Amino acid sequence: xxxxxxxMTVTIGLVCxxxxxxxxxxxxxxxxxxxxxxxxxxxxxxxxxxxxxxEKYEETALKLQETNTKLQEYKQKRESNQEASELLNQELMQxxxxxxxxxxxxxxxxxTYTDNGNSEIDKITYLQLIELVNELRLAGxxxxxxxxxxxxxxxxxxxxxxxxxxxxxxxxxxxxxPYVIKAIGDQKYLESALTTKTIGFVTRHxxxxxxxxxxxxxxxxxxxxxxxxxxxxxxxxx
Amino acid sequence: xxxxxxxxxxxxxxxxLLLVYAIFTQLKTTQNLASTAGSTYRENGLRDEVLKWKEQxxxxxxxxxxxxxxxxxxxxxxxxxxxxxxxxxEELKKIxxxxxxxxxxGEGIIITLRDNTxxxxxxxxxxxxxxxxRAVVNELKNNGxxxxxxxxxxxxxxxxxxxxxxxxxxxxxxxxxPFVIKAIGDKNMINNVMRSGGWLDLxxxxxxxxxxxxxxxxxxxxxxxxxxxxxxxxxx
Numbered sequence: 140x141x142x143x144x145x146x147m148t149v150t151i152g153l154v155c156x157x158x159x160x161x162x163x164x165x166x167x168x169x170x171x172x173x174x175x176x177x178x179x180x181x182x183x184x185x186x187x188x189x190x191x192x193x194e195k196y197e198e199t200a201l202k203l204q205e206t207n208t209k210l211q212e213y214k215q216k217r218e219s220n221q222e223a224s225e226l227l228n229q230e231l232m233q234x235x236x237x238x239x240x241x242x243x244x245x246x247x248x249x250x251t252y253t254d255n256g257n258s259e260i261d262k263i264t265y266l267q268l269i270e271l272v273n274e275l276r277l278a279g280x281x282x283x284x285x286x287x288x289x290x291x292x293x294x295x296x297x298x299x300x301x302x303x304x305x306x307x308x309x310x311x312x313x314x315x316x317p318y319v320i321k322a323i324g325d326q327k328y329l330e331s332a333l334t335t336k337t338i339g340f341v342t343r344h345x346x347x348x349x350x351x352x353x354x355x356x357x358x359x360x361x362x363x364x365x366x367x368x369x370x371x372x373x374x375x376x377x
Numbered sequence: 378x379x380x381x382x383x384x385x386x387x388x389x390x391x392x393x394l395l396l397v398y399a400i401f402t403q404l405k406t407t408q409n410l411a412s413t414a415g416s417t418y419r420e421n422g423l424r425d426e427v428l429k430w431k432e433q434x435x436x437x438x439x440x441x442x443x444x445x446x447x448x449x450x451x452x453x454x455x456x457x458x459x460x461x462x463x464x465x466x467e468e469l470k471k472i473x474x475x476x477x478x479x480x481x482x483g484e485g486i487i488i489t490l491r492d493n494t495x496x497x498x499x500x501x502x503x504x505x506x507x508x509x510x511r512a513v514v515n516e517l518k519n520n521g522x523x524x525x526x527x528x529x530x531x532x533x534x535x536x537x538x539x540x541x542x543x544x545x546x547x548x549x550x551x552x553x554x555p556f557v558i559k560a561i562g563d564k565n566m567i568n569n570v571m572r573s574g575g576w577l578d579l580x581x582x583x584x585x586x587x588x589x590x591x592x593x594x595x596x597x598x599x600x601x602x603x604x605x606x607x608x609x610x611x612x613x
Contacts, residue, residue: 151389158396184541185423191549192430195602199437202603206444213451223455224462230452231465234472236611237534243609269511277537281609292476292534295519324608356612364475369523369561371470372480372596374446 239291239360243282247323247355248330252347254316263316265298265307267344271320272296274340278332280322282357286314289360310362321355438601474524477533477600481524485561485595486570488513488577491586492554502583505556507540509585510547512576513558514538520566524597526559528552531600548602564591 209226216223235241252271255261272290275283283290288309299306307314322329330351333341341349456462473479490513493503514532517525525532530547537548544551560566571577571589581587 155392155396158400162396162399182420182423185420185427189423189427189430192427192434195549196430196434196437198603198605199434199441202605203437203441203444206441206448210444210448210451213448213455217451217455223452224459224465227452227456227462227465227469231469231472232611233606234469234476236609237604237606238472238476239534240472241611242613244612245608245610247608266508266512269515270508273511273537273539276535277539279535281535281606290534292532293518293522295515297515297519357609364471366471366474366523368483368485368563369474369481369597370483371474372482374480 237281238364239282239289240364242356242359243323244354244356245282245323246326246353247280247282247321247351248326248333249350249352249355250320250322250333250341250347251350252316252318252320252344255346262305263307263318263346265296268296268307268309268318268320271340271347274333275320275322275324275329278322278324278329280324280329282321282323284321284357285309286319287358288312288314289358291360291364310360321357323355323357326351326353441603476604477524477531478604480596480599481561482594482596483523483561484564484591484593485522485524485559486564486567487590487592487595488556488558488560488570489586489588490554490556490558490580491588493584493586496584503585505545505554505580505585507538507545509576509580510538510545510556510558516570516576517558517560517562517566520560520562520569522560522562522566524559524561526597528557529598531598533600533602533604535604548600559595559597561595561597564593567591 209230212226213223215221216226232241236243250271252263252268254263268285272283272285285296286309288294291310294310296307296309299308330349333339333349336342341347452466456466470479474481490505490509492505496503510527514525514527527538527547530536530550530552533548535548537546539546544553546552567589569575577587577589
């Protein structure tokens with residue numbers, strides 16, 4: 140009898156232990172599932188993410204090819220004791236082009252955005268222009284201008300109030316309605332992004348008219364890039 | 378003795394019942410989670426694909442960084458004794474810094490924005506929105522910032538700050554509260570950025586936690602991507 144009781148206690152103890160262990164495992168699984176759930180994305184999000192990584196990959200692959208070519212060209216010049224300044228000129232020109240320091244041409248879209256009526260409430264605000272530029276950037280525009288003010292990386296679009304009258308300044312220069320926004324990039328993508336059902340900027344603003352146009356010219360920034368405070372961090376040699 | 382045995386049996390029975398019940402609840406929860414998490418076959422496949430491409434991108438980006446370093450060295454040895462070329466090289470570096478393609482350091486300000494989580498009334502005003510970030514970045518640009526980042530995402534010419542559902546994305550990467558916005562430039566811009574009626578003042582009124590501090594040494598990393606000129610052609 141005593142022996143039987145002992146075995147029973149041990150058995151029950153074991154069973155309880157196993158049950159408790161299983162429960163803990165379950166708790167852990169639930170916790171982990173919770174974490175992954177946050178990271179979990181829906182199918183559409185995943186497809187978008189996939190497309191964006193693919194695009195980034197392709198762009199980088201292209202850039203890598205370009206950089207390697209340049210590297211080879213420099214090497215060849217050096218080995219044959221030739222001038223390398225032409226190569227440097229090319230590199231500089233490309234950087235200036237991307238930065239907005241040269242006049243550029245290409246296919247894209249032109250949006251004409253006009254104040255509605257005369258009341259102050261209907262007036263286009265600087266925030267709407269910022270939003271529009273943001274959407275053009277999202278759609279991959281490589282060059283943007285508002286009324287011939289080139290939008291640079293550090294361009295500001297602000298609002299000032301002079302004696303009760305509101306002015307919009309782009310690059311510290313005054314711009315007025317109608318605002319003509321030019322953007323060069325993948326024309327089809329620019330158009331579809333801005334006219335997307337319910338969320339595209341042009342769809343949401345009846346006073347914005349989009350027009351596809353080829354050979355758009357966008358003028359360079361009328362100023363200089365100034366870097367005074369930022370110094371490049373030099374990588375330590377390994 | 379018999380009643381004691383009975384008691385034990387009942388206790389054990391209840392315990393077992395509870396345990397079994399708990400396990401079932403757990404199982405059910407796990408199942409529910411799994412199904413709401415949408416781990417359908419197609420989504421899992423997509424998720425693998427995304428990870429695969431991200432990995433490939435990371436690898437090729439590392440290759441690019443490597444090639445760029447080599448190019449820089451090669452450029453230096455190829456043109457080091459020519460005055461105009463040195464100047465051009467400096468110009469190239471300056472433009473790359475402006476574009477956000479170099480790691481930089483310098484004086485400036487750091488702004489930290491936090492969603493208001495203490496408010497009892499849940500309202501859209503308690504949250505930092507994509508439009509707020511755009512407005513703050515715009516104010517920094519207006520005050521002559523030379524390099525800006527939001528949660529380590531460098532602001533470059535193609536940077537979009539967007540909102541999809543409840544998440545904010547900068548450079549296609551998800552960023553969340555607290556938003557740490559770093560700006561290198563004249564650190565005295567702090568006065569202007571914090572002026573009454575400015576965007577940060579507005580956010581403070583809405584109950585968003587806004588912290589701004591000057592710093593003599595801010596480091597901002599370069600953009601983790603490339604800028605293209607596929608569609609633009611330079612003309613005279």
